[in-house]
Amino acid sequence: MLLKVVILGDSGVGKTALLNQFVNNRFSTSYKATIGADFLTKEAFCGANARSVAIDETLVTLQIWDTAGQERFQSLGVGFYRGADVCILVYDITQPKSFENLDTWRIEFLTQASPSDTQNFPFVVIANKLDRENDRRVATQRAQTWCAKNSTSILPFFETSAKAATEVEAAFRKAAQLALSQGTMQADFIPETISFRGSPANGDSKSSCC
Amino acid sequence: MEAAPPPPKRRSVGGDATNTAPETAASRKRKSTDAADPMMRAATARRRSLGGKRKSRGSPTTTDATGAASRKRTSVGDGMTSRKRRSLTSDEGVASRVKRRRSLEGAPLFSPPDKEATPKKASPGAAELSFFSPAASAKRSRAWSVRCSARRAADAWSEHDGWLPSKGEEETFMTLVESRGCPPAKRLEAWAAWASGPSTELLLELSSDAALETQISKDVKRTLRGTPYFRDGDGATYLAAFLRTRAAEDTSVGYVQGMNYVAAFCLLVARGDADADANPAPTARDDAARAYDAFRALTGLCRGYYVDGFPALHRDVRVFSDLLSEHLPEIAAHLEKVRAEAMTYAPRFLMALFLHMLPGHVVARLLDCVLAASAVDPAGGSDATSAVLVHALLAVVAAAKDELVATDDFCAAQAALVRAARNTPSFEKLRRRAPCSVEACRAALTRPVPPPQAPPSRSPQRLFPLPPPPPAAPPTGILQNLRSWFENDEYATDTMRRPRLSPRPRRSARRSAGVELSTFAQRAASPVRFALEALSPAPVRGDNPLSRWV
Numbered sequence: 001m002l003l004k005v006v007i008l009g010d011s012g013v014g015k016t017a018l019l020n021q022f023v024n025n026r027f028s029t030s031y032k033a034t035i036g037a038d039f040l041t042k043e044a045f046c047g048a049n050a051r052s053v054a055i056d057e058t059l060v061t062l063q064i065w066d067t068a069g070q071e072r073f074q075s076l077g078v079g080f081y082r083g084a085d086v087c088i089l090v091y092d093i094t095q096p097k098s099f100e101n102l103d104t105w106r107i108e109f110l111t112q113a114s115p116s117d118t119q120n121f122p123f124v125v126i127a128n129k130l131d132r133e134n135d136r137r138v139a140t141q142r143a144q145t146w147c148a149k150n151s152t153s154i155l156p157f158f159e160t161s162a163k164a165a166t167e168v169e170a171a172f173r174k175a176a177q178l179a180l181s182q183g184t185m186q187a188d189f190i191p192e193t194i195s196f197r198g199s200p201a202n203g204d205s206k207s208s209c210c
Numbered sequence: 211m212e213a214a215p216p217p218p219k220r221r222s223v224g225g226d227a228t229n230t231a232p233e234t235a236a237s238r239k240r241k242s243t244d245a246a247d248p249m250m251r252a253a254t255a256r257r258r259s260l261g262g263k264r265k266s267r268g269s270p271t272t273t274d275a276t277g278a279a280s281r282k283r284t285s286v287g288d289g290m291t292s293r294k295r296r297s298l299t300s301d302e303g304v305a306s307r308v309k310r311r312r313s314l315e316g317a318p319l320f321s322p323p324d325k326e327a328t329p330k331k332a333s334p335g336a337a338e339l340s341f342f343s344p345a346a347s348a349k350r351s352r353a354w355s356v357r358c359s360a361r362r363a364a365d366a367w368s369e370h371d372g373w374l375p376s377k378g379e380e381e382t383f384m385t386l387v388e389s390r391g392c393p394p395a396k397r398l399e400a401w402a403a404w405a406s407g408p409s410t411e412l413l414l415e416l417s418s419d420a421a422l423e424t425q426i427s428k429d430v431k432r433t434l435r436g437t438p439y440f441r442d443g444d445g446a447t448y449l450a451a452f453l454r455t456r457a458a459e460d461t462s463v464g465y466v467q468g469m470n471y472v473a474a475f476c477l478l479v480a481r482g483d484a485d486a487d488a489n490p491a492p493t494a495r496d497d498a499a500r501a502y503d504a505f506r507a508l509t510g511l512c513r514g515y516y517v518d519g520f521p522a523l524h525r526d527v528r529v530f531s532d533l534l535s536e537h538l539p540e541i542a543a544h545l546e547k548v549r550a551e552a553m554t555y556a557p558r559f560l561m562a563l564f565l566h567m568l569p570g571h572v573v574a575r576l577l578d579c580v581l582a583a584s585a586v587d588p589a590g591g592s593d594a595t596s597a598v599l600v601h602a603l604l605a606v607v608a609a610a611k612d613e614l615v616a617t618d619d620f621c622a623a624q625a626a627l628v629r630a631a632r633n634t635p636s637f638e639k640l641r642r643r644a645p646c647s648v649e650a651c652r653a654a655l656t657r658p659v660p661p662p663q664a665p666p667s668r669s670p671q672r673l674f675p676l677p678p679p680p681p682a683a684p685p686t687g688i689l690q691n692l693r694s695w696f697e698n699d700e701y702a703t704d705t706m707r708r709p710r711l712s713p714r715p716r717r718s719a720r721r722s723a724g725v726e727l728s729t730f731a732q733r734a735a736s737p738v739r740f741a742l743e744a745l746s747p748a749p750v751r752g753d754n755p756l757s758r759w760v
Contacts (some may be wrong), residue, residue: 011467012428030335030436032566033429033467036557041621063621070425070467075519079553 001060003179004083005172006113008105009090010098011069014128017162018090019066022172027163036073037080038066046173048180060176074108081113086122086179088171091143093127093159094135099143106150122178123155126171130161335436336488341569341632342434342475345394345484348571353635356571359391366390373403380586387582391575391637398480400578402500404585405507412451412502413458422465426453429470439481440474443490448498449473452505459506466516471565472508476501479574508563508577511584511595515561522596527556529654530600537645538608544615550623559603559631567631568602568640575637576602579648597652604651605644606631 007015016031016038023042042064047057067073067080081087087109091098106123115121125147127138140159147155156178158171340346348356366386375383392400416423430450439445452473457465480501481487493501514522531552535542545551563580564573579598584591607614610630617623634640 011425012432030338031432033432033470035468035562037554038558039554039621039624041619068467072466072516072518072520076553076557079551 001058001180001183003060003062003085003176003183005062005064005086005088005175005179006081006084006109007064007066007088007090008109009069009126010092010095010101013069013090013092013095013098014162015069015090016066018126018128018160018168019064021162021165021168023064025165027165033070034066034068036068036076040064040066042172044173044176046176046180048177048183058180060180062172062176074112077108077112081109084109084113084115085183086124086175087113088124088126088175090126090128091138092129093138094129094132096137099127099138099146102146103150119152120182122175122182123151124171124175124178125155125157127157127159128162130159130166131163335434335441338434339437339487342566343478343481343484343487344397344475344570344574345478345482346487347569348394349484351569351571351635353639355636355638359571359636360394363390363393364396367393367396373400375586384579384582384586387578388641391578394571394574395482397574397578398482398497398500398504401476401479401504401507401581404581405503407503407506409499410455410459410502410506412448412498413455414447414451417454417458419457422454422457426450426457426465426470429453429467433470433474437487438490439487441490444492445474445477445490448477448493448501452476452502455502456506456509460510460513462518463509463513463516466561468561468563469509469516471562473505475563475565475570475573475577476505476508478570479504504581507581507584511580511592512561512563514592514596520557520561522592523557523560526560526596526600526655527552529596529651530556530603533600533604533646533651533654534607537604538611541607541611541614545623548618548620548623550620555624555627556603559606560599563599564602564631567628568606568634569632572634572637572640576640593652593655596655597648600655601644601646601648601651602640604646605640606634608643608645609634609640 007019009015011033016034017027019038019040020031021027023040040063042062044060044062045057046060065080065084068076087106089102089105091102093099102125110118110121113121125143127140127143144157147157156171156174158167158174160167160171162168340350348359351357367390370383370386427450430446430453433449434440434445437445440449449470453465453469456469456473457463477493477498478487480493480497509516512522514520514525531542534545534552559567564576568576576598580591580595583594583598587594606627607630610626613626613630614623617626
């Protein structure tokens with residue numbers, strides 16, 4: 001199963017570094033600015049359910065679109081964002097500006113990708129450069145508030161460090177899992193089991209009432 | 211009593227490293243004697259059994275299979291007396307063979323390892339620089355045309371008067387640029403001549419625009435940062451100054467990512483030589499000013515790639531995909547199949563003028579063409595620039611053809627394109643791979659844009675599809691009635707299915723006669739049908755309800 005993941009965020013927040021860490025398990029201090037977009041694939045086992053056991057995990061191929069961070073490149077966005085299954089928003093904890101721009105990125109993505117369900121489209125928020133904790137200028141609390149405010153369900157939030165490889169895997173795994181669950185929800189809307197027998201607890205409460 | 215230590219241990223110690231070669235030599239020897247004559251074979255067998263017996267007497271504990279095997283292997287060497295061994299093959303021969311084999315496996319044969327020659331630890335940006343810099347990548351290249359390009363270009367330009375064409379000689383001038391390029395040592399001079407403009411003072415101080423400065427400093431920090439010139443030398447200072455000055459000159463464009471590579475490339479052209487790239491010696495003010503002229507000209511020509519909305523980029527990508535489906539329909543269809551639209555891969559090539567995609571020396575030749583064309587072109591040259599770049603992109607895609615067609619994956623197709631570009635050996639090769647000429651690209655760019663067609667309105671999907679329309683009423687007239695009667699008859703159906711009676715005509719005959727001749731044999735099988743068809747005009751195939759099923 002193929003999932004398209006789009007990574008957005010201001011330039012220099014470490015999108016390419018995160019990707020490189022996730023896909024190649026490598027970190028390099030010298031990166032070059034991404035022009036247009038870069039594309040990487042990674043296969044992973046993932047389940048649609050958060051507490052899934054290994055049995056119902058399926059092999060998914062994550063097709064990750066690493067985009068250019070400069071604002072002007074958003075005019076290329078339509079082609080890049082369309083058909084995305086999940087969007088990862090990245091900011092840098094040492095740059096408040098990159099956090100403030102998350103709103104712009106999110107709205108821009110939703111208008112250009114125009115997913116069928118704007119309200120419940122899966123986003124994952126990543127606060128990168130956790131290894132520079134001393135220079136932190138965006139509090140965790142602030143980001144969590146933003147995540148709670150911007151969606152009907154709380155956006156998953158991860159603080160990562162591409163350099164130290166902390167939480168990178170978890171963030172991408174969460175993204176894949178969200179995309180999978182969203183996909184299955186849209187594909188068939190049939191609940192898993194429909195019980196025709198009322199649960200015994202219900203029956204008991206009724207009898208006691210009457 | 212000598213055999214008291216456990217034999218397996220001794221064998222494992224001796225057999226692993228030191229005894230391997232003699233043992234193999236011994237076994238080889240055994241094979242050769244076995245093949246030699248039956249008498250000898252019998253003798254060897256006797257010896258072998260003797261040795262085995264003796265061995266088993268000495269080590270009664272080894273009864274497992276491996277023990278037996280190793281016993282068999284070692285028995286020849288151990289069991290033979292030295293005199294007999296010498297009689298089979300000369301010991302010196304074996305020893306020399308072993309020695310030679312060891313020398314081949316181990317240390318170098320010709321020169322002892324030299325302390326001076328051991329490679330120094332490469333700096334992290336060395337690989338990047340050797341690809342990006344025109345001088346360094348040319349030095350590394352093995353292509354013949356690259357190796358002697360400097361001399362050939364110098365020879366070609368020695369006959370030319372100056373760097374600009376005289377009136378009426380633009381065509382020969384452009385041919386010269388395209389076929390030979392600039393001599394690398396004179397490239398800066400030539401580019402400055404082609405890109406002449408008002409002299410500008412470089413803004414070395416920080417400007418007041420904080421957002422611009424942040425963006426520039428972010429990107430300067432990651433442009434060839436591993437190389438000595440950009441890390442320790444004044445490369446970074448000039449790079450920032452170029453970008454800042456250009457942003458101040460053309461405020462509506464400002465700074466866009468991709469320009470940083472162009473600026474860095476111009477600076478490396480000003481350095482001139484591969485050794486200069488690798489050391490942090492300062493660049494002369496004069497050279498930097500000329501490099502800036504080239505940078506301004508290039509970014510000016512590609513202004514449409516950087517200005518808000520990227521109008522020229524959208525146009526070029528559209529023209530590119532038209533040309534792709536026109537000249538390389540197979541690749542275009544395949545790319546469409548893997549959903550790799552031109553808009554996904556073209557920007558990374560075009561916006562950075564192929565820097566980091568093609569090797570530096572190839573980009574240098576490409577930009578020679580761009581700048582020379584702009585100097586010649588009365589229209590300003592931005593169309594000519596687009597034509598050269600679109601042409602190069604077509605060539606890259608054509609070069610990646612085999613890999614592209616082999617893959618079914620989007621990301622793999624993208625990677626194949628990048629790899630094809632990176633492996634381009636020379637500019638000549640790139641041009642030869644292009645499926646059409648630069649002029650054709652230019653013509654396609656200047657072609658008027660067709661009005662956007664309204665998307666075909668899709669009919670609403672029905673739950674149950676409508677039944678197919680009823681067949682048209684049969685034609686009237688007695689002949690037609692007769693005809694339809696025959697065709698609906700069982701006999702007619704049978705004849706139509708019957709195999710050909712006459713041999714199939716040769717392919718050449720079929721080609722020349724078209725369809726008529728090939729159906730002739732079928733028609734001949736049914737004389738009535740043939741007569742009827744000869745009398746009446748041939749019906750449209752779809753009209754006949756029967757022919758639809760047969």
